[in-house]
Amino acid sequence: MTEELAGAIGSGPPGPDVLLEVRGLRTHFHVMDGTVPAVDGVDFRILRGRTLGVVGESGCGKSVTALTIMRLIDTPPGEIVAGEIWFDGRDLLRLSDEEMRKVRGNDIAMIFQEPMTSLNPVFTIGDQIAEAVRLHKRVSQREALNRAIETLSLVGIPLPERRVRQYPHEMSGGMRQRVMIAMALSCDPKLLIADEPTTALDVTIQAQILELIKEIQQRTGTALLLITHDLGVVAETVQDVAVMYAGKVVERGKVDQVLLDPKHPYTEGLLTSIPSHVARGQRLNVIKGTVPNPFRMPTGCRFEPRCPYAFEPCRSFEPPLELPYPASAADAGRLAACWRHVAADRRPGPSATSHVGFAVSQRIGS
């Protein structure tokens, strides 16, 4: 299982246990002021029925990653520059638009951050859920509406027969997010992507919605990709985690591996800046500095300017995402991108002239 989780990045489809594998994904935005490499080398995988949390600060490329998987990036200004997205044995980036539409909402469903604005104000709840069912399952409007009522009761909405005839503005934010979840579940997806599903909600509702997502994930056996900036949510909700910084995955592994023994200084910084981790009276640890300017990314490790451990190779060379060295048995299946965890003889020395990871900001075909 753990071997499967780490996997080697190879070519061709991954094994049958792997539901989703993202390889070397790069999504850039061409804007007036230049090119923003929002996603710039993202690798992770989700096994069937398992849950992965993608965590990172706002602007690190989490949401763009999710939208890229759904191929919902607007082109222009966005462009999927490179990478592979293997889902259920197929590379989504090679599907035609029509084939991709059959995947969206059917095999992969998505829940968004803003329940208040994610539902169309001029159609009833029932119509909006039934629309997806009719599209993908080729059933009558009546059957689709019944399915809508069914999923609404699944997500704990009382009186679903009445609710289907209501408009979004007649519901609270928490209720609307339940509707979004119901809509996502209506076609029995194999993968559910939840992009900050609780960020816009009241604290009391947040726990309920998370609990609901967890419960439904367990009941239906769908895989879950949960995007969040909140390590607490990750710790409680998911099994595996990928940490993103400045468009790249810097560390990934099982939740207990990553959260209990972080190998990347950024993960460490995130963990120590959670107030509950700090004893009373002690100063709260913060990560110094700011996220790099996307127009002028550091040439080496992107975290180097803020890293307390930065040393010689970090400034000029990008660290590879690999099994941290030295690795114990407990580290099986985890990966980190940090020169500190690369064997000394494999680190580029000052004499090394080749720029290992330098091609990053170059556009690679597509």
Add this chain to the structure above:
Amino acid sequence: MATDGQAAAPVAAAADRGADSDVEVALESLGQWQLAWRRFKRHRLAMAGLAIFLLMIVVAIVGPIVAPYNPLNIPNSKIPGGEPPSLTHLFGTDDVGRDVFTMVINGARISLAIGGFSMLIAGFVGVAVGAISGYAGGIVDNVLMRVVDVLFAIPFLFVILVAARFFGQGQVIPLVLIFGLLSWPLIARLVRAQYLSLREADFVEAARAVGVGNMRITFRHILPNALGPVIVAMTLIMAGNIVLEAFVSFLNFGISPDQISWGNALSNAQPALSLGNWWWAFFPGMAIALTVIAINFVGDGLRDALDPRSHL
């Protein structure tokens, strides 16, 4: 969209679509106006518009001095009028032999002056009334906005007629005043609308929370933010008023025939069409169209540069 403190100055350059909420960009230490100028420079049509507009202004200022002929002087009556464009008369001559090229050059002065100065009046009065209306609220706001309603509805030809009685018909300064008077309500509405929407904005709430007074909030915090749309609207007003001048002159309610404006030149040319003398009407109209197109493109560039969220 997710915006937290990480990005020091989030520029919504790419963030006008939901998908790129993650690409808000911190551009360090570039002032608002420098940034706007950079965006403006990248708008090719706007830059072309600006060049044409500046050229027109130069023509308006120095043109009449260097123009080859006297625009009003009817030459020796033995020379027949209505000559087509040639090297001696680039744009041809009218029925009494006046040089159309000279008319176009001389017309720039009055047309641009009316457009430009009425725009400035509209800007000043509109911003003042809009700010007062937004700042005072209540009954003052109500009264001012009813005045705006009425001014929008009054047909301008009336106003021009009445003004003609008091100021004499066909003079430039009364027309500038009238056009300014008729144009400010648009700006006032815009400023007031900005006030209403910005009143609840976070930065205003923050200013209020630290005890900044209402007066200061209106003029220091809200007005500068409303300035972008106001400047864009002012370009529209200038373009509109240049056409309006031509229009009222064309209907014989505008500039008196002893002065040269583009509208007058065009108005004089009406009978020329049936004679087949197209150049007589074509070139003054072209001058108007070119100037107005140029100003509108400048406005479009300014909108992109100053008011990036607007799609209009």
Add this chain to the structure above:
Amino acid sequence: MIQFIVRRTLQAIPVIFLISVVSFVLMQQAPGGPQAAFNQNPHISPEQVDAWLRRWCLERNPDLLGTVREYLGWLGAYNCTGGGFVSDHGLPNFLPAFLGGGTNGVIHGDFGFSVVSGRPVLELILERLPATFILMGTAFVIWVTIAVVVGVLAAVKRYSFFDQAVTFIGYVLYSLPTFWLGLILIFIFGVELHLLPTQGIIAVRTSPAPFGTPQFWTAFAAKPLPLIQDIAGHLILPVVTLVAVSIAADSRFVRSAMLDTLSQDYVRTARAKGLPPRSVIFKHAFRNALLPILTNVALEIAFLFSGAIVTETIFSWPGMGRLYFEGVSGRDYFLLMGILLIGSLLVVVFNIIADVLYAVADPRIRY
């Protein structure tokens, strides 16, 4: 809903009142006017002038109070031939006639007379309205249809060559002075090519009587087809002119409204469901963009009544715009006040219609 309509109507009354007062005063101040017209006519004796003036509640040299009386007379609250505020039946003059009020003034349906033609204002307006509706209606339907199609496509293909071309052409058309475009079209298609008629609504040899007169309508009822054909030919150039200068603002508006909705989260939701672009654009986005577009269109309809001054003047189209221009040129005050009042009323009515449409189309709005 009814309550809302009533409230909006009541709110509109002071504005219309104010507009009519200001216009009346402005006209008082303008040079010329009925008396000047009469004074120039040697066939009218001073006594006749006085009788006319009293009939229409005008005074020779009104002071402030006189102006107020004149205005109230025009409005119908004051009766200059009888007992002032009291009607011939001894009741307030502003009451409807069947309740014992007066018969003069606009509130009793009496819009006065045209100084220039000597005919009742309402008759003149009704005679001109059909021509304006034919011209403006045709142009409006064409430009709104094109604007919606072009605006939606430009928004969907944002920044594409098509979008940029539409923007460029739109700005150029928007910037063209209407009268210049009209003159050039007349020159090309009328004077040079002799392809299309350039003046009037119908050729003299086709029509037995001027357009709009009762004789015309009798002839029209008897044999409409050749008349319709002739009118259609006359329509082409003025319609092209109007469409060209009007289309840019509307297509820009549609594009903007579509861009606003296309960037909404619910459009992303619709795409995430796997809906084809057709459904996303026309069902989810356009259905929402329709709300501001409907409002805009409803407001534009209100202004169609006033016609197009320039286009109608250039093409000698016998519509409201030209009537208005003739009114201004001839200082025909009652005529202008009549047009202005009906115009303002229509703007108010269509404002309310726009709001009602909005409420019908948007489930979030309940009045």
